[in-house]
Amino acid sequence: MKNKLIVVTGGAGFIGSHIAEELSEKNEVIVIDNLYTGNLENVPPNVKFIQADVRDYESIADLISQADYVFHEAALVSVVESVEKPLLAEEINVLGTLNILRALIEGHGKMIFASSAAVYGDNQNLPLKESEKPNPLSPYGVSKVSAEYYLKVFHELYGIPTVSLRYFNVFGPRQGYNQYAGVISIFINRALRNEPLVIYGDGKQTRDFIYIKDVVSANILAAESSRADGRVFNVARGEQTTILELALKIIDATNSKSSILFDKPRPGDIRHSLADVSEIRELGFEPKYSLEEGLLRTVEWYKKG
Ligand SMILES: NC(=O)c1ccc[n+]([C@@H]2O[C@H](COP(=O)([O-])OP(=O)(O)OC[C@H]3O[C@@H](n4cnc5c(N)ncnc54)[C@H](O)[C@@H]3O)[C@@H](O)[C@H]2O)c1
Known part of the structure; x- marks a missing residue:
């Protein structure tokens, strides 16, 4: 991937900052983050930082509609916090995702979404295939399933290229x-x-467990492969x-x-x-x-x- 305009939401966080770093060598990369759990020090030096909230459509829509690729990593990431604050989890993880999809209707870019193994809940039919029925056990898990379905529906309704990646334990x-x-x-x-x-x-x-650099490679592969559009993939070592x-x-x-x-x-x-x-x-x-x-x-x- 080169000479593209790339937006990484949550790019001041753990996974987003690695995606931004890897892609910034050959592309123009812009990070959107409200620093809820992220840290400005994580944003690579050659990447532009915009402090904005994915819940606020007006503040992100223009940029998203110009992007070639949007890696959507911003989220309320703590399962425990989602149990305490289900409304906040819904707003950040579902409304935030929906805002990006809405902005992409006006644009041309592809969206790669950070979903989670939490969508499976405690399914012991191992190894877990993507075709297993979701059975989330927390508001966090519900929000990730819900966001995945929005990606699928916007792909079908508007032809937006979307991919959901269900990360397992990233480190x-x-x-x-x-x-x-x-x-x-x-x-x-x-x-x-x-x-x-x-x-x-x-x-x-x-x-x-899967090492962060392999998760970055999975994101880039999903972005570059049109065969991935409209689909959901596990990201793990297996x-x-x-x-x-x-x-x-x-x-x-x-x-x-x-x-x-x-x-x-x-x-x-x-x-x-x-x-x-x-x-x-x-x-x-x-x-x-x-x-x-x-x-x-x-x-x-x-x-x-
Ligand atoms: N780390 C894992 O093992 C793992 C596993 C499964 C899924 N995920 C998913 O991967 C993504 C990245 O997780 P991470 O581990 O890097 O967590 P992280 O907390 O380091 O990164 C999340 C980033 O999102 C930002 N953010 C939160 N709310 C925001 C908002 N309203 N607007 C803009 N930015 C906002 C935070 O400030 C932070 O920088 C998340 O979507 C998470 O659910 C992570």
């Missing part, structure tokens, strides 16, 4: 590490301080790792003296998660980073910070 540099963040960023930061790693439950629960294995790998990668503590399982946590990645592989996706390689790179980054 890498710049991921936040508050209590609601990804388990990898929390474990790495505790391991670097030799603090105990706390596992909720027996540690045999599994997740399908490999299961137990949380206990993960904790041990992180202790190893950080050379840490951390112990591992087991606490009560958290209500609402799903037991196993694993994606079927055959659909996106068929588009040509091949993850390049093993869990170990991704962990080493992430550890190096947190050490520097």
